[in-house]
Amino acid sequence: MEPLKYHKGLVYPLNRTNVDTDQIIPKQFLKRIERKGFGQFLFYHWRFHDDGSIREDFSLNDPKYQSASILVGGENFGCGSSREHAPWAIEDYGFRVVIAPSFADIFYNNCFKNGILPIELPNEVVNRMMEKSSSLPYHLEVDLEKQIVSDGESEVSFDIQSYHKEMLLNGWDEIAVTLTYEEEIDQFEKNYEKGVKTLGIS
Amino acid sequence: MSQPQTIVDKIWNKHVIHKEEEKPDLLYIDLHLVHEVTSPQAFEGLRMKQRNVRRPDRTFATMDHNVPTKDRHVIKDLVSKKQMETLKRNCEEFGVRLADIDHPDQGIVHVIGPDLGLTQPGKTIVCGDSHTSTHGAFGALAFGIGTSEVEHVLATQSLWQARPKTLQVHIDGKLGAGVTAKDLILAVIGRYGVRFGTGHVIEYTGEAVRNLSMEERMTVCNMSIEAGARAGLISPDETTVEYLRGKRYVPEGEDFETLAQEWLDLASDEGAVYDQTLHMHADEIEPQVTWGTNPSQCVPVGAKVPDPEAMGADEDVDGVERAIEYMGLQANQSIESIEIEHVFIGSCTNSRLSDLRKAAEIVQGGRVHENVTAIVVPGSKSVKEAAEAEGLDTIFLTAGFEWRDAGCSMCLAMNDDIVPPGERCASTSNRNFEGRQGNGARTHLVSPEMAAAAALEGKFVDVRKYASAVGGG
Numbered sequence: 001m002e003p004l005k006y007h008k009g010l011v012y013p014l015n016r017t018n019v020d021t022d023q024i025i026p027k028q029f030l031k032r033i034e035r036k037g038f039g040q041f042l043f044y045h046w047r048f049h050d051d052g053s054i055r056e057d058f059s060l061n062d063p064k065y066q067s068a069s070i071l072v073g074g075e076n077f078g079c080g081s082s083r084e085h086a087p088w089a090i091e092d093y094g095f096r097v098v099i100a101p102s103f104a105d106i107f108y109n110n111c112f113k114n115g116i117l118p119i120e121l122p123n124e125v126v127n128r129m130m131e132k133s134s135s136l137p138y139h140l141e142v143d144l145e146k147q148i149v150s151d152g153e154s155e156v157s158f159d160i161q162s163y164h165k166e167m168l169l170n171g172w173d174e175i176a177v178t179l180t181y182e183e184e185i186d187q188f189e190k191n192y193e194k195g196v197k198t199l200g201i202s
Numbered sequence: 203m204s205q206p207q208t209i210v211d212k213i214w215n216k217h218v219i220h221k222e223e224e225k226p227d228l229l230y231i232d233l234h235l236v237h238e239v240t241s242p243q244a245f246e247g248l249r250m251k252q253r254n255v256r257r258p259d260r261t262f263a264t265m266d267h268n269v270p271t272k273d274r275h276v277i278k279d280l281v282s283k284k285q286m287e288t289l290k291r292n293c294e295e296f297g298v299r300l301a302d303i304d305h306p307d308q309g310i311v312h313v314i315g316p317d318l319g320l321t322q323p324g325k326t327i328v329c330g331d332s333h334t335s336t337h338g339a340f341g342a343l344a345f346g347i348g349t350s351e352v353e354h355v356l357a358t359q360s361l362w363q364a365r366p367k368t369l370q371v372h373i374d375g376k377l378g379a380g381v382t383a384k385d386l387i388l389a390v391i392g393r394y395g396v397r398f399g400t401g402h403v404i405e406y407t408g409e410a411v412r413n414l415s416m417e418e419r420m421t422v423c424n425m426s427i428e429a430g431a432r433a434g435l436i437s438p439d440e441t442t443v444e445y446l447r448g449k450r451y452v453p454e455g456e457d458f459e460t461l462a463q464e465w466l467d468l469a470s471d472e473g474a475v476y477d478q479t480l481h482m483h484a485d486e487i488e489p490q491v492t493w494g495t496n497p498s499q500c501v502p503v504g505a506k507v508p509d510p511e512a513m514g515a516d517e518d519v520d521g522v523e524r525a526i527e528y529m530g531l532q533a534n535q536s537i538e539s540i541e542i543e544h545v546f547i548g549s550c551t552n553s554r555l556s557d558l559r560k561a562a563e564i565v566q567g568g569r570v571h572e573n574v575t576a577i578v579v580p581g582s583k584s585v586k587e588a589a590e591a592e593g594l595d596t597i598f599l600t601a602g603f604e605w606r607d608a609g610c611s612m613c614l615a616m617n618d619d620i621v622p623p624g625e626r627c628a629s630t631s632n633r634n635f636e637g638r639q640g641n642g643a644r645t646h647l648v649s650p651e652m653a654a655a656a657a658l659e660g661k662f663v664d665v666r667k668y669a670s671a672v673g674g675g
């Protein structure tokens with residue numbers, strides 16, 4: 001995974017609450033067995049008509065957001081299914097940071113495994129960002145080390161678990177990290193699997 | 203005496219492999235369920251790094267999301283076909299037990315786990331699917347994970363997890379006649395919204411919950427994720443023990459008795475403290491119908507579609523307007539005036555034998571309305587066989603329903619079972635998101651009984667007018 005320490009980019013505001021993973025990536029695109037190439041299907045039914053032509057009225061199709069890499073969304077962003085295709089699509093489209101007042105748990109977790117930084121900020125801060133970015137080009141600087149988001153005029157700090165932070169800063173392969181605990185897992189299993197055997201799958 | 207503990211504390215403490223300040227705990231995973239949609243990239247990841255599946259004996263796979271429910275072997279969509287073949291190849295290569303499309307154990311992953319007795323109290327259970335919360339009905343800690351975590355569990359049989367907060371949803375009293383477990387959970391989400399559970403594991407308690415059968419408990423826990431919760435569970439009791447007795451993967455004889463005692467001991471202690479508690483009374487719950495595009499947008503069947511103009515400024519007026527427009531409804535329209543073209547009885551929420559029985563009781567002797575296409579999709583092959591053994595298929599077929607093979611089907615419309623754009627479906631599934639049952643499709647979530655009644659009448663009706671729904675005739 002690509003490490004992420006600092007990111008500066010153009011903001012795209014998506015002013016909707018409860019954006020669910022079925023909207024982020026509709027199910028017909030979940031059949032692929034690859035991890036890449038989902039960006040073209042991001043928000044598919046919002047971006048395209050049924051015949052595949054572009055919906056001019058959907059903001060992400062506005063040329064002014066073409067190079068956006070920071071998505072600002074509403075409450076409960078990423079609710080719904082556990083499909084990691086959602087962060088894959090967001091990342092593949094070109095977003096590295098998602099800011100919202102709140103996230104759904106599984107989506108939030110999935111972001112970190114894919115080099116995306118999800119940032120929770122208070123409602124009024126998010127609303128101000130929405131407003132500013134809806135008319136003129138609006139850029140934000142995100143410093144993960146210092147846990148600060150800045151638009152050049154004002155700064156706001158954000159919370160993040162240190163484990164998640166380390167993971168992104170270092171671009172860790174989480175499995176490799178866990179495998180350094182392999183002996184502990186072995187030991188755990190030895191103690192744990194005494195007594196009645198409860199699972200018979202073999 | 204030691205501090206009273208919740209069931210979540212007890213399960214958690216038994217599964218911590220490694221603990222450190224400032225870090226999530228490394229949690230041991232007892233059972234990993236796998237399906238075709240969220241696993242291919244995980245197996246591919248293992249292959250690329252030359253890693254193995256650590257515990258194939260704690261891993262069980264099936265095919266459910268993509269499988270055709272009609273003409274079982276005609277998979278028109280080549281990409282679906284490839285996904286299923288990929289699962290088969292991966293399971294062979296990594297030694298994972300697979301109930302594939304031809305296997306007698308095939309079915310929706312959250313239906314077969316409990317049915318085979320793989321799902322047991324006190325276990326940590328994960329699956330690359332958000333409705334893994336279903337298994338919490340047994341007093342297991344069961345939650346959905348993403349594909350990277352699927353790979354992580356395959357490789358290490360563990361996950362880094364922060365200890366969740368706990369939330370008690372306590373429901374006193376008895377559910378009225380004709381009011382189901384589905385109505386109970388819809389009413390809870392209707393009142394508290396789609397994110398009250400975020401960051402929490404919900405434990406459902408109280409008389410109304412205790413009185414539910416195991417299959418009803420699964421319906422309730424299944425939809426915990428629609429409240430944003432990490433998981434939902436119910437402390438084990440005699441109902442749990444009796445349901446599991448004799449299941450295939452559950453030990454027998456003395457071993458079973460030993461285990462059963464351990465299970466009962468897992469129940470939350472008297473006086474255990476939750477981070478939050480919500481109360482409701484069963485009397486307040488009526489048969490529910492969703493009118494909008496998330497499960498909290500629901501009302502009792504006798505009520506009306508809300509009016510955005512009558513809403514407070516602090517409410518999500520935009521969201522409500524958008525939902526009403528997408529759903530093709532009018533503000534203040536009565537729910538009973540909504541006509542439907544499709545009925546879907548199925549999904550991991552409501553496709554078990556008791557669900558089909560209850561729907562069949564309503565359907566018996568009736569006829570599907572001429573404007574309606576109605577399908578019944580049993581949750582697993584074994585549910586299908588059991589239903590056929592008692593003649594439920596005949597009741598449905600005689601009334602004009604289609605009787606299909608097991609799978610997720612129209613719950614998410616990844617196979618050919620799709621609601622066309624602009625058409626309306628009464629569905630026993632769990633999500634009414636935009637496009638969930640097909641692009642432009644309009645979904646109304648209801649109980650199996652309500653769906654069955656809607657099929658007969660071509661519109662929503664209060665199922666309590668059917669004697670068979672309220673315990674009569």
Ligand code: SF4
Pocket residue numbers: 266267310311312331333549550551609610613614631632
């Ligand atoms: S039935 Fe629906 S909700 Fe359940 S696992 Fe299948 S797709 Fe998911």
